[in-house]
Amino acid sequence: MKKFLSLAMAAMMAVSMTACGSSSAPKDASSDAADKTSTEASSDATFKIGGIGPITGGAAVYGLGVMNGAQLAVDEINAAGGINGYQVEFNFQDDEHDAEKSVNAYNALKDWGMQALMGTVTSTPCIAVADKTAADNMFQITPSGSAVPCIANDNAFRVCFSDPDQGAASAKYIGENKLATKVAVIYDSSDVYSSGIYEKFASEAANQGIEIVAAEAFTADSKTDFSVQLQKAKSAGAEMVFLPIYYTEASLILAQAATLDFAPTFFGCDGLDGILNVEKFDTSLAEGVMLLTPFAADSQDELTQKFVSAYKTAYNETPNQFAADAYDAIYAIKAAMEDGAVTPDMSVSDICDAMKASMVKISVDGLTGLGMTWNESGEPSKQPKAVKIVNGAYTAM
């Protein structure tokens, strides 16, 4: 009984804290947007776009990038008069990179009145949420959910390349440009993205005359020391090391390769983008690294430069590829909404049907590709750019 009472009291405490917290909390997107609405648009109706991704936990760096990039796009759109004359509200929810939490976040957004979903950021949660959006016929575009089943349903689209596409494209690029014949791979066997790319790369490599001399894995639980993997690649005589991983681990790999006096060409995918912006990273270590990425933060085109400077002003950081994908995702939503002439008073399902039909017609000039188009399956059509790091900056190849 005592225990029961104490638990009840604890619960009350928790609930009262929630109550205090939530009253002061929504001071970000929604209140800003609401202020603008009252002055700019005559109607009170707004589009409600939801976002889901990890903003706490080990994958927070990706979720935060997406949240900030999307917020930037929403603010720009609102400043320019909104979509179809209506202002946009954006609400981003945390999923801690967990499928179950992601579904909770989706449900919370549904309660909020979400009309289209920009998310989720990571693949595994995305697959779980895609199942729910299909059931509700909610329009979904994922900025970075790259696993194949993320967009299995016809209401789901994505901005990034799929994992197999990246694996195949990397192998083709290496093979066609005769960059190397003996390749070692270091990948994260506990990660969907990394193992997905590796698998396709391995099967495509055979067609391209590339010999995989070492395929070494690491896991989320042991990702600090890569000396063994590098040593094995070195002993196997690899001319190139393929890194289908994220830049955090890659920065460690490069540093450890340098201490081992091992200097092959390193080749990576879009996950490697951001390596030059790691705070205080010795960029000379990344000299000569090649990567296939749709986005480069120091690209010279006007759109990218404008985005990067706006992002830096707003968040005091250099945007990574995730932020760019999210920015494009919001603009894709805008384009599809305009093409489908949707209005906020339509039902979620009607909005989705209209946007689905429009998605295959629109073309978006985004940060991650000019003239991006989508097909029925939801895959984007855009060119990956191969870049090489020369003198601490990306150079087109």
Place this chain on the structure above:
Amino acid sequence: MDNKKMKKTTKSSIITYAMVIAVYIIVEIMLKTGSMSSLMQGLLVPICVYIILAVSLNLTVGILGELSLGHAGFMCVGAFSGAFFTKVMAEIIPNVGVRLFFAILVGAAVAGLFGIIIGIPVLRLKGDYLAIVTLAFGEIIKNIVNVLYVGKDSVGLHLSTKDAVALKLAEGGEVIINGAQGITGTPHASTFTLGIILILVTLFIIMNLVNSRTGRAIMAIRDNLIAAESVGINITQYKLLAFAISAALAGVAGVLYAHNLSTLTALPKNFGYNMSIMILVFVVLGGIGNIKGSIISAVILTLLPELLRGLNNYRMLIYAIVLIAMMIFNSSPKAIELRMRLVEKFCIRKKKGAA
């Protein structure tokens, strides 16, 4: 004396069942009248999963008195074996409900088997060493599941620990467990009603065990191992029994979990030591050995981070602070004393008011 005690435990059990059923009825009414938010609807099955996990871990921690940090490992085993069964049997048993029923049995059996295999060596150890070994087993399970590739084609099942290509599937074959990418496309079969039924089954098993001769033997081992041994209780057998039942029930929770989401991967977040610790938090906060407490704290702590969603970035920070505050409030000797005094005061005043 004995008779009275029996009555007391029976009464307590009935209250627990009644509590669960009452909540079920209230929730069902809310669902029917449509007065429940989508967030809450989505949380119903996960809450059932966590209640089963908390109650089953309480058997190991509270009744058996051994600290286990590998409970998520058993959940993982149950989830993967259950989901695997559902996928493989898709053609043989077309009815989803029937398949899920068998999947739950399979999940429980496999997890229970793992409980026995792991329990035999582990239960020889004591205290923190036992805790670390269970943690180690949990991590081993997660690691192995992440490199497991199983496919099915016309010939039969193929198994590999290298990659999906090494399965050498024939034309039309399907990869069922795809390493780190896990199992995708498990049917959505878990429902709140099923969850409640499984909670009641779990409660039935555990409360009957606790109040039986076996349960008293297990508690005797917890309270004084040497004394228990001296009266002829077979220590290993009873310890193993409790541990295996606890594991099997965690496996049931795992199956329920796997059929609630269309994707199943063994990430550190859902099947790593973090999850084991979270379940332990439910048990400790609810009161070690207190079944009702486990249920209530599992509900509160699952809802808490969701209710804090409005706080955005500060959500997990506040959660951590609330967790620490709750622990101190609940367990600190001084806080308990203070609380008792408050309760006393309150009760006396109430009595006076009544008079």
Place this chain on the structure above:
Amino acid sequence: MTFISYLINGISLGSVYAIIALGYTMVYGIAKMLNFAHGDIIMVGGFAVFLSVNSLGLPPLVGVLIAVIVCTALGVTIERVAYRSLRGASPLAVLITAIGVSYLLQNLALLLFGANTKSFSSVVTVPAIKLAEGQLTISGETIVTILSCVVIMIGLTTFIRKTKAGQAMLAVSEDRGAATLMGINVNGTIALTFAIGSALAAVAGVLLCSAYPSLTPYTGAMPGIKAFVAAVFGGIGSIPGAMIGGILLGIIENLSKAYISSQMADAIVFGVLIIVLLVRPTGILGKKIHEKV
């Protein structure tokens, strides 16, 4: 030759585990609690050095000093606020509170420093040693880490054996009640233990980040768990055991990556731990050493 090189790499990794395990084992031995927040204090130490050296431009040694001060203060504060009020409560309650503190530190760091990886420039200036015509490299960080481990190990053992405060610690770890009766300030002694443990965490943080130069709010979590495993491996509570356990763990991890399977390395490490504990249920040095701290 490659075997020796794997071995050396294993020792480098193990030396980092060892230095973290020293702090773990110290706190465990005396306060009898698993301080799950230890790994996160390491992370705080890393950030303290990163901010003072890389952002404020202070010399590395000053940075290390700042980290030690920050972590010591943090450790004592945590002990005072969270753990002391739970003295006398069930050990599990304390364990859960430690986990709460760990979440708190991680999320606080996430809000203060952001999730982006910071590249930590090494504070170690010792040059690497090259052997066998450059085929074998022992990095400066490894040399410094191992030396620090040995120094700390000897220092701690001497402190506990020879000083009054150390004897008090020993007494508190043996029997808290009896220690109180003997006029030992138990609260003060445990606070001192936390202060020393956290200072060690700061040093470990600096060396961890120097050897593996990437810093995020979650940097400390996994090495913390591994170091805990190392401490148990060597016999938790035993100071030399922590060092041996740490280095062995590093070697096993790297050799299994090299010769068995890089995917299954974690499983193998934990498997070896289980076997060791089954053969020697209190770890390698758990029973032999009587002066448990």
